[in-house]
Amino acid sequence: MIVVMEKGATKDQIQHMAGRVEALGLRAHLIYGTEHTVIAAIGEKREHTKESLESGAGVAEVVPILAPYKVASREVKPEPTQVVAGGLTVGAGVMGVIAGPCSVENEEQLISTARAVKAAGATALRGGAFKPRSSPYSSQGMKEDGLKLLAAAREETGLAVVTEVMSPEDVELVASYADVLQIGARNMQNYRLLEEAGRLDTPILLKRGPSATMDELLLAAEYILNEGNPNVMLCERGIRTFESHTRFTLPLASVPYLHHKTHLPVVIDPSHGTGHTYLVPDMAAASVAAGADGLIVEVHPNPEGAFSDGYQSLTFQQFEQTMARVRKVADALGVQIASQSRRVTV
Ligand code: PEP
Ligand code: MN
Secondary structure (H helix, E strand, O other): OEEEEOOOOOHHHHHHHHHHHHHOOOEEEEEEOOOOEEEEEEOOOOOOHHHHHHOOOOEEEEEOOOOOOOOOEOOOOOOOOOEEEOOEEEEOOEEEEEEEOOEOOOHHHHHHHHHHHHHHOOOEEEOEOOOOOOOOOOOOOOOHHHHHHHHHHHHHHOOEEEEEOOOHHHHHHHHOOOOEEEEOHHHOOOHHHHHHHHOOOOOEEEEOOOOOOHHHHHHHHHHHHHOOOOOEEEEEOOEOOOOOOOOOEOOOOHHHHHHHHEOOOEEEOHHHHHOOHHHHHHHHHHHHHOOOOEEEEEEOOOHHHOOOOHHHOEOHHHHHHHHHHHHHHHHHHOOEEEOOOOEEEO
């Protein structure tokens, strides 16, 4: 349930109520809204909990949270969350663009891509150093050497670094190099990993599992939020259906649906979502039209020679053209695309 404090509730009253929530064996999550401060009381409630909290000084009302996820729900926090990670801003009317190769391969590949995506308007560089591969015989990534190359590319370009972490033991290591930890589709329900990522405040890009429902995605986000990390971006990257004309099926209705249910920003991945280079520009533009708060796009200097996912990667020129289209859609809708040194309305 949520304890909604009165508009003018004092700090002491808020702290006191948080203490009372904890004393009832519940976990208190404080959310400071523009109008009200709200205390989400998470856990098994006992009899008369509601009545006992309602009597507190400075309390406006105590209402149940209907959604199965709590801290992630709009009921608890009506205002959209904006996630800021280095040069990347995503959410609350600002759109961020993350671009780069599927895998970090070598210095030249990464730095040339970083320069190109920055010039085209991206504010973050993606690149997998720890790669989840369907086959154990495929390259598993450059691991820490790849993280070092990502950090060097950030040093030169100022782009924020987004990279995947696959296991709880690696969270600290990856977070020491990255601005955003990507939790990949295959790991969306790796609860130990989610909890570990929730203990830091490094922003998380949480990808939807290919057969996960929206509730499961939001409950996965809840694992991170519940540990205290509020900086979660949800990523729709396509789901598995009977249809095989695309690698996955990319449901763009996820964007308005999630905006309805959660305050967390929504990023679309049109690369994995389609699996074909020629479909990416249209779906990137459509994602912006659907209200996406961000895009994550695979870009490679030579897609044909890429270690992984070349068939869905854009060349530098294709990315530049895609960004020009994305800007037109954003402009028509009055959406801001974050730029690195300043925010501009395009
Ligand atoms: C990736 O971003 O390269 C990746 C492996 O994505 P996903 O987890 O969505 O498959
Ligand atoms: Mn990929």
